[in-house]
Amino acid sequence: MQTVRKILPGGTALTGVYTDKFKNGLLSVNFISPLAKETASAGSMLAPLLRRGSVEYPNMTVLASALGNAYGAAVEPVSRKLGGALGFGFVADFLDERLSPSGGLVAPMLETISNFTGAPILENGAFPAAYVEEEKRSLSDRIRERINDKRSYAMRRLTELMFCGSPRGIDPLGTLETVAALTPESMTDFWRAAVKNSALEIFYCGSGEPAAIEDLVYAAFPCSSSSDFSPLNLAKRREKAQIVTETMDVAQSVLTLGFTGGCLAGDENEAECMVFNAIWGGGLTSKLFMNVREKLSLCYYVSSGFDPFSGAYIASAGIAAENKEKTLDEIMLQLDACKRGEISADELKTAKLMLTSRLRAAADSPFTLESYHINGAVSGETSSLEEEMAEINAVTLEQVVETANAVKQDTVYFLTEKEGAENV
Numbered sequence: 001m002q003t004v005r006k007i008l009p010g011g012t013a014l015t016g017v018y019t020d021k022f023k024n025g026l027l028s029v030n031f032i033s034p035l036a037k038e039t040a041s042a043g044s045m046l047a048p049l050l051r052r053g054s055v056e057y058p059n060m061t062v063l064a065s066a067l068g069n070a071y072g073a074a075v076e077p078v079s080r081k082l083g084g085a086l087g088f089g090f091v092a093d094f095l096d097e098r099l100s101p102s103g104g105l106v107a108p109m110l111e112t113i114s115n116f117t118g119a120p121i122l123e124n125g126a127f128p129a130a131y132v133e134e135e136k137r138s139l140s141d142r143i144r145e146r147i148n149d150k151r152s153y154a155m156r157r158l159t160e161l162m163f164c165g166s167p168r169g170i171d172p173l174g175t176l177e178t179v180a181a182l183t184p185e186s187m188t189d190f191w192r193a194a195v196k197n198s199a200l201e202i203f204y205c206g207s208g209e210p211a212a213i214e215d216l217v218y219a220a221f222p223c224s225s226s227s228d229f230s231p232l233n234l235a236k237r238r239e240k241a242q243i244v245t246e247t248m249d250v251a252q253s254v255l256t257l258g259f260t261g262g263c264l265a266g267d268e269n270e271a272e273c274m275v276f277n278a279i280w281g282g283g284l285t286s287k288l289f290m291n292v293r294e295k296l297s298l299c300y301y302v303s304s305g306f307d308p309f310s311g312a313y314i315a316s317a318g319i320a321a322e323n324k325e326k327t328l329d330e331i332m333l334q335l336d337a338c339k340r341g342e343i344s345a346d347e348l349k350t351a352k353l354m355l356t357s358r359l360r361a362a363a364d365s366p367f368t369l370e371s372y373h374i375n376g377a378v379s380g381e382t383s384s385l386e387e388e389m390a391e392i393n394a395v396t397l398e399q400v401v402e403t404a405n406a407v408k409q410d411t412v413y414f415l416t417e418k419e420g421a422e423n424v
Contacts, residue, residue, distance in 0.1 A: 011224035017205040025096040025206030026366035030089040031198035035167040041174030042190040043086045047077030053121035071095045082378045083309025084167030085231035110220035126184035154254040158413040162258040168233040200224035205366040235260040235312040243412045253416040257315045261406035265308035265379035271391035276403040277306040278351035287334040298327045338404035356389045
């Protein structure tokens with residue numbers, strides 16, 4: 001498996017993982033731009049809208065027939081939040097070069113995506129109104145449905161509160177109000193600006209020859225806007241933690257905590273932040289899980305995560321409302337234990353093993369490889385899987401303790417039941 005990252009002559013960035021390990025190849029084309037409240041909904045809706053109709057594929061029936069003739073290939077729209085950036089585009093899954101009787105599907109997949117992004121069907125100079133309305137309904141439904149997952153909802157609210165005023169705190173789907181305001185004309189204007197001004201990140205995984213893949217990508221996407229913005233937004237420290245409580249019809253309360261003090265992607269101590277988080281709350285053998293949940297039975301679930309796009313740590317626990325203070329105290333006690341160096345050799349070893357096992361598993365699928373490399377490319381993290389594993393294994397106990405002592409509580413968000421509500 002050979003990984004090569006190259007900036008092509010027109011500025012398009014290509015990350016290629018060249019391997020004959022998989023039966024299917026994978027290609028993703030991603031337009032990366034700053035995340036903004038005003039355009040988040042448009043950015044999340046654009047790729048599905050573009051796939052609805054283009055000059056070459058005027059409707060989904062024609063597209064489905066063409067993909068069926070390409071040995072069952074699939075081209076799916078994608079949009080994702082990458083720190084303070086929004087990435088939208090398409091992911092193609094297709095029979096690998098060495099197995100394709102027709103001599104390869106990379107060129108047809110690139111041509112298909114290029115047709116979506118460069119030649120959509122327009123009516124009177126704008127996207128068809130019926131297509132826009134259908135995609136607006138779909139996106140509005142997604143926004144409404146997300147509230148049913150209270151854990152994810154609480155995480156989004158914490159992020160909004162913790163990063164208020166920063167792109168990192170913006171919901172990538174936008175709001176029902178911003179979706180309702182979209183029109184065929186505004187979506188057409190956004191499409192033209194996005195294609196012209198976004199940075200292009202392309203990923204390929206398959207058995208093709210690097211030079212041949214580079215030529216095909218350059219032919220399909222010869223130009224990319226220069227990326228002069230950073231999706232990294234270091235979480236700023238507050239003098240005093242903010243505490244916010246909100247009520248909703250919930251079966252269980254959610255306590256979500258935000259902390260500052262970590263580093264950004266690509267920093268020399270990123271691996272230390274990852275290992276500290278794994279010990280504190282990043283897995284089933286972590287201090288939070290073993291103590292807050294297993295030993296004290298204070299919660300239904302508990303975990304923590306590290307965000308290299310902001311240097312923040314976020315801990316989350318599903319609890320009964322009456323256990324809020326006990327759970328909060330115990331989460332902080334386990335953080336203090338890390339700060340005092342109360343970490344066994346087995347805890348350090350297990351944390352490293354968990355992290356490196358996850359990285360090894362990422363190499364078992366083109367899709368996980370794509371996610372790993374696109375996140376790394378956008379954040380500026382250039383380490384390979386092997387290099388990152390070596391960095392993790394080199395972390396010492398002293399470095400973990402030093403990392404823990406930089407952590408400071410920033411935000412406490414508590415989502416709980418409405419007063420007088422009966423839970424079942």
